[in-house]
Amino acid sequence: MCVSIQGSLNTYRFCDNVWTFVLNDVEFREVTDLVKVDKVKIVACDGKSILVRTQRSERHMARLSCFW
Numbered sequence: 001m002c003v004s005i006q007g008s009l010n011t012y013r014f015c016d017n018v019w020t021f022v023l024n025d026v027e028f029r030e031v032t033d034l035v036k037v038d039k040v041k042i043v044a045c046d047g048k049s050i051l052v053r054t055q056r057s058e059r060h061m062a063r064l065s066c067f068w
Contacts, residue, residue: 004029007040018045 007026012019021042028035 001030005040010039018043020044 005023005026005028007023010022010024012021014020019042021044023040023042024038026037026040028037
């Protein structure tokens, strides 16, 4: 399944390796289907970065639990 997204970019932001896009008057198209919406927010991040942060956090919490 391949979906195309088309719309007007309202705002975008990149903070802490996370992209946030807000689009207005958006059309989602598949081969035979079309869906129109007024506004869409897309949040995207690198899954590898999230995995590394989660693993670091788990190791840190494990070290802290040794002190309790």
